[in-house]
Amino acid sequence: xxxxxxxxxxxxxxxxxxxxRLACGDTVIGTARTTEVPLEEGLGRLHLLSAxxxxxxxAEAAIRQAFEIAGRIxxxxxNAGYGLLGALEMAANEDVERLFSVDxxxxxxxxxxxxxxxxxxxxxxxxxxxxxxxxxxxxxxAMYSAAKAALEGMSAALALEVEPFGIKVTAVxxxxxxxxxxxxxxxxxxxxxxxxxxxxxxxxxxxxxxAHGRQAGDPVxxxxxxxxxxxxxxxxxxxxxxxxxxxxxRSKIDQVAKEIDAWEAVTRSTDFVGA
Ligand SMILES: NC(=O)c1ccc[n+]([C@@H]2O[C@H](COP(=O)([O-])OP(=O)(O)OC[C@H]3O[C@@H](n4cnc5c(N)ncnc54)[C@H](OP(=O)(O)O)[C@@H]3O)[C@@H](O)[C@H]2O)c1
Numbered sequence: 285x286x287x288x289x290x291x292x293x294x295x296x297x298x299x300x301x302x303x304x305r306l307a308c309g310d311t312v313i314g315t316a317r318t319t320e321v322p323l324e325e326g327l328g329r330l331h332l333l334s335a336x337x338x339x340x341x342x343a344e345a346a347i348r349q350a351f352e353i354a355g356r357i358x359x360x361x362x363n364a365g366y367g368l369l370g371a372l373e374m375a376a377n378e379d380v381e382r383l384f385s386v387d388x389x390x391x392x393x394x395x396x397x398x399x400x401x402x403x404x405x406x407x408x409x410x411x412x413x414x415x416x417x418x419x420x421x422x423x424x425x426a427m428y429s430a431a432k433a434a435l436e437g438m439s440a441a442l443a444l445e446v447e448p449f450g451i452k453v454t455a456v457x458x459x460x461x462x463x464x465x466x467x468x469x470x471x472x473x474x475x476x477x478x479x480x481x482x483x484x485x486x487x488x489x490x491x492x493x494x495a496h497g498r499q500a501g502d503p504v505x506x507x508x509x510x511x512x513x514x515x516x517x518x519x520x521x522x523x524x525x526x527x528x529x530x531x532x533x534r535s536k537i538d539q540v541a542k543e544i545d546a547w548e549a550v551t552r553s554t555d556f557v558g559a
Contacts, residue, residue, distance in 0.1 A: 285328075286514070287311040289350045289357050291337060291394070292364025294321050295470075296463030297413065300503035301361065301510055306330055313350040313357070315364065337364050337390035338382050344397045351401045359514055360398055362391035362435075363413045367465065369492055370474030371485045372426040379472060380427045387431040392438065402451050409452045409514055412439045416457050416529040420536035424488035432457075436522075443521050454519050456510065457533070459526030461501030466492055501526040 288305050292298040293314030302312045302323055309327035315335040323330055331353050335346040350357060365387040368379055391412055402408035417425050418432025439455035446453065464470045473489070506525050513519050524530050544551070 285309050285311065286358045287313070287354045287356060288359045288361065289313045289347060289354075289398075290361040290363055291315045291335070291343075291346075291390070293323065293332075294318055296465060297458070297461060297503050297506055298361070298363040299323065301363070301507040302330070304504070304507040304511065311354060313353055315346050338385045340385065340389055340393045343390040343393045347394045347397045351398070356405055357398070357401070357408065359409045359411065360394065360402075361411045361413065361510070362394060363411075364390070365413065365431075366470050366472060367415075367417075367425065367428045368472045368474065369424050369428065369489060370476075371424070371481045373481075374474040374476070374478075375427050376474065379474065383427060383472070384431050384434070387428075388434045388438070391435060395442065399446070399451075402446070403449045407450045409454070409519065410439075410442070410446075411510065411513070412436075412453070412455050414439070414455045414457045416459050416524065416526075416532050419457055420532040422488065422532075424485045424492070440521060452519055454513060454521060454523055456513070456523045456525060457529055458506065459501055459524070459529030459532070460495060460499035461503055461506060461526065462497065462499040463503050466496035466499075500528060 286305070288310055290298050290302055290312060293302040293312070294316040298314065299321070302314050305312050306323060306328035307326040311329040313331040313333060314321070315333045315337070317334065317336050319332070319334065321332055333346045333349055335342040337343050368375065368383045395410060412435050414435045415428070415432040417429040418436045421429035436455050436457070439453050443453035509525055513523060524533055
């Protein structure tokens with residue numbers, strides 16, 4: 285049986301993953317901001333830790349406590365997070381700082397505190413839940429995309445650092461999943477963009493509102509996909525979830541390749557002669 289540390293098991297993807305692992309007899313040590321998480325232990329064992337991940341000390345304390353409880357942790361899933369939508373120009377500094385605290389600095393603090401334990405174990409899998417917004421940003425999500433891109437970059441470099449210790453890292457980028465993500469309870473919005481952005485951000489904001497409850501992604505199937513990932517002998521560094529994520533990622537790759545080709549001469553023009 286496997287021991288999982290999962291942040292944000294109160295709702296959405298984290299809850300679906302925790303529920304699936306408990307049903308199969310795994311141990312789940314999960315964080316939540318509430319003490320009432322309606323999860324059934326099933327064949328497994330649930331340990332609920334209280335943590336507000338906007339507080340880095342809370343994040344670090346939770347992972348340390350998890351190792352105290354379990355002794356060994358096989359999979360760490362940095363899942364908790366939320367989005368901030370709206371025009372960058374209208375984003376309040378404190379809202380962006382809080383977003384980065386939860387979506388970037390909490391995973392950093394958790395991973396940093398976990399690494400001595402994982403190195404001692406000589407194994408472990410760190411899964412960072414990012415977003416397709418971090419790889420192929422759309423309009424109206426600049427700072428959320430920035431936060432998730434940061435987590436993607438952190439994951440990719442970290443994977444190189446910890447590979448010699450037998451530790452695996454995967455950045456999982458979901459497309460739109462039918463969770464609370466776009467609900468008023470989760471998503472944060474910057475002040476209305478006003479006339480200047482009405483045709484752009486205003487329309488994307490309306491599209492996000494309309495998408496709530498209609499997303500194609502099924503959280504239960506995402507939980508199954510994460511199990512397939514963990515079971516693999518050769519897990520990927522990057523994993524997309526959902527056909528919308530696949531479409532956006534491929535389109536972005538094509539666009540980047542075309543741009544690199546178009547500007548190749550300028551790119552090559554900056555080396556010292558003979559370098
Ligand atoms: N659903 C999507 O379309 C989608 C797409 C791409 C990426 N993602 C990513 O997937 C992850 C899971 O999101 P979801 O779709 O499951 O959304 P969700 O249903 O809104 O659940 C978000 C989870 O994160 C937790 N959380 C938020 N802020 C927190 C904080 N300050 N401290 C502790 N926990 C906090 C929530 O706990 P509370 O109940 O205490 O608020 C909840 O458990 C996030 O990282 C999100 O960015 C989601």
